[in-house]
Amino acid sequence: MKFSHQSSIIIEVLNVVDRANRIVDDIEKGNPVFVIKEYAQNLSKEILEIKESIDGLHCIDDNLQPLVLYIEKLSSQATTMLEYFKTNDTEENTKKNITMLANNTIKMASYDREKKSA
């Protein structure tokens, strides 16, 4: 996935946020961990793709800087999660950590535009 314009990044951010919301729903519904784990792996990869696309942009608007900073941190979490998935931790811990990633992804939506007020 390569973006030619910043607005495409916003669209992709919102898609990823939507996916994270569905993961939280799946966890709440008690769906099997191996299924949720696969979704979370895809989510992690998509976050990394967004980061890669941002790195490829020549210039970024000032009002997108908070989002860029946030994605940078989130991509570190995504990388760590991809490593973590190889460890086959307990179901309980896996769910906890996936929830952590999904919730942080959802928070990304707050930074898609410059905050008008705190």
Added chain:
Amino acid sequence: MVHGWTHLIWRKQKMKLSNYNQVLIKISEVKKTTSSLYLMAENNASKEILIKRFTELLNLVEEICIQAAQMDMPKYTKNFRVAIHVIWNAGDELLKIINTSSLHQIKLDIIDYDILILQLELNASAILKYEETHLSKTG
């Protein structure tokens, strides 16, 4: 007389901005330390060292909490003060479990903490920007 009052309000606003700036500087120190903690965990630092550095980090967060509590903050920024307390509590919880956690778990928890601090920094920057705009209008 009117000018005197306006000037007084303007000076108060300037002081408030300088307080925010100080808090922002401390938050960025906390952010740097958290990032270095993550790198330490990634490079297999011992739990003792991580705990020691984390305790230092929490002391810094405590300083920010105290400073924020003393600051004259408008109503809309009360969430900022709450956010600092959330970070303090989260750090405290993390410190309690770090000894019994796996290295992967420590790394995940530290990065989660790092994200929490980034959010606080972004909110603090937004507040500062808002206040600066407000000050330039009233000044």
